[in-house]
Amino acid sequence: MTTKIEIKQVGKVFGEGKQAVEALKDINLTIADNEFVTFVGASGCGKSTLLRIIGGLEYHTAGEVLASGEPVYGPGADRAMVFQHYSLYPWLKVMENIKFSRQLKHGREELTSSEVEKASGRADALLALMGLQAAANAYPNQLSGGMQQRVAIARALMGRPEILLMDEPFGALDAQTREVMHDLILHVHKLEKATIVFVTHDVEEAIYLGQRVVLMAPRPGRIDTIYDVPLPAQRDQDMKHSPEFLALKKEILARIRDTSGMRTDQSMLEQLNMEQA
Amino acid sequence: MRRKSPQRSARPGIWSIRGPMSRRQYWGFALVGLLLPLLGWWLLSHMGTDDSVFMPSPLDVFRRLIQWYQEDDLLADMWISIYRVTAGFLLSALIALPLGLLIGTFRPVQAMLEPLTDFIRYMPAVAFIPLVMLWIGIDESSKIAIIWIGTFFQMVLMMAEDVRRVPLAQIEAAQTMGATRSEIIQRVIFQSAKPALLDTLRVTMGWAWTYLVVAELVAANSGLGYSILKAQRFLQTDKIFVGIILIGLIGLVMDQLFRFAHRKAFPWLYLRK
Known part of the structure; x- marks a missing residue:
């Protein structure tokens, strides 16, 4: 198993001087090629910041990040990102959004006619894979939230990124749509052979999708526990009711509560109850 | 036996808060307004005196128009x-657009130009008249310069804000697809801000007319503004009315042209799901 992403002693401080806030401290993690890793944790644990550091959209103030063995200095086409929303180009139709990267110098470098043909073949294939054929000529704002995220995923995959970074991509979708998207992204992972790093606040989502679940804790943001998900590689929705799944979910939820500082709220409620009694 | 009353409509009335209104009702109210x-x-x-100097009747004004x-x-x-308004306005737009893009990006x-622009825009355009006459002279370009001074600084700041409102996720998505800096400016930021920029042009066009x-205080001998000023000297109140109303009407027509262009240029903003 080869290593795809290496995070070594990474730290991140926002701001300067007295206002400085330590968002991440001493992060060490190795992610294998073609692995699917999910990040969960209480808000403020720095999971999104870490993802953005891997993507090169945020810079780390300590340590080193290697993607495919190269140090990360800013964003690149090898690490495509899918955002929660507002990332599609509303002035472009669905197919034009998916082909956006083909218009960039980066995408034009190898411009033989057979490769151009291959590229439009790939755009058609992604359109089909995402179930978007009927919407190819629609504008993004004519689509539902779930369909918009399908376009965003297809667009990110268009340039064959080795790493796909997903920042709460389904956070704004309703529960039913999210389930459909889960199976879709697992299918994509199987077909595309990309390494996927997925940030979410939904523990069930993290377990269902991830081969490993990385639990982060806040103040300062750090890796608390890494769980190997005891489920077969081929997931299906019924596994969400299996004892292994439920046990892991319970364990992770408890750990998040312990690390989030939410205990005070609990004791506050108890105190309130006692006062009322 | 009691008869059923006719089915009451579930549609809320026009006076409910943000209630629905048909097109016919809308234009009915607009006409009344x-x-x-x-x-x-x-x-x-x-009423009172028939003093047409104090208050000319609509008919007086119409006669004066003819x-x-x-x-x-x-x-x-x-x-x-x-011509003067459009020239001053276009000159503003031509310089404000690239500057706004740079300030917003x-x-x-931004640090170098925004505080400066903020400072200048509070200076009254009228007060620049002697300077403009001194530096530029009293020909056409001086009138255009005044309109430029009145619109340019506001326009730059509004355009910079339009550019800053481009969602960060749109920019970052392009970065993770390998776009270069100039590609992001041309293919994402400018494209994304275009509808807002055209709206800014529409609003500032209206301001250009107010200047x-x-x-036309500057040594003009023609023009609607000049005619209003001259009519003031001869107490031709009806002519002042004509001038003011015409400026309002021209402004309204231009505004509608901009709205029309907006609908044509950015069809995706006017779609229904």
Whole structure:
């Protein structure tokens, strides 16, 4: 198993001087090629910041990040990102959004006619894979939230990124749509052979999708526990009711509560109850 | 036996908060809103004294309009004013657009230009008239310069804000697809901000017209603003009315043209799901 992403002693401080806030401290993690890793944790644990550091959209103030063995200095086409929303180009139709990267110098470098043909073949294939054929000529704002995220995923995959970074991509979708998207992204992972790093606040989502679940804790943001998900590689929705799944979910939820500082709220409620009694 | 009353409509009335309204109702109310002031004006001009210097009646104003058209070359006054406003406005837009893009995109440019622009825009355009006459002279370019001073600084700041409102996720998505800096500016930031920029042009076009009278204070001998100023000297109240109303109407037409262009250029903003 080869290593795809290496995070070594990474730290991140926002701001300067007295206002400085330590968002991440001493992060060490190795992610294998073609692995699917999910990040969960209480808000403020720095999971999104870490993802953005891997993507090169945020810079780390300590340590080193290697993607495919190269140090990360800013964003690149090898690490495509899918955002929660507002990332599609509303002035472009669905197919034009998916082909956006083909218009960039980066995408034009190898411009033989057979490769151009291959590229439009790939755009058609992604359109089909995402179930978007009927919407190819629609504008993004004519689509539902779930369909918009399908376009965003297809667009990110268009340039064959080795790493796909997903920042709460389904956070704004309703529960039913999210389930459909889960199976879709697992299918994509199987077909595309990309390494996927997925940030979410939904523990069930993290377990269902991830081969490993990385639990982060806040103040300062750090890796608390890494769980190997005891489920077969081929997931299906019924596994969400299996004892292994439920046990892991319970364990992770408890750990998040312990690390989030939410205990005070609990004791506050108890105190309130006692006062009322 | 009691008869059933006819089915009451579930549609809320037009006076419910942000209630629905049909197109016909909308235009009905719009017409009332336009005709009521006209009626009020007519009544006011016929009450008390028949002093048409103090308050000319709509009919006086209409007669003056015809006379201006037939004897004093109204069209020439209109065209020269439209020319001055449009030229000053276009000159503003031409410089403000690249500057706004740079201010909204690069922090050093913002730091260098935004406080300065903020400072200048509070300076009254009228007060620049002597300086403009001194530096530029008293020909056409001086009138255009006044309109430029009145619109440019506001326009730069509004355009910079339009550019800053481009969602970060749109920019970052392009970065993770391998876009270069210039590609992001051309293919994402500018494209994304275009509808807002056109709206800014529409709003500032209206402001450009409000500076017309000021601009034609500068040694003009034609134009709607100049005619208003001259009519003031001869107490031709009806002519002042004509000038003001015409400027309002031209502004309204231009505004509608911009709205039309907006709908044509950015169809995705006017789609229904």
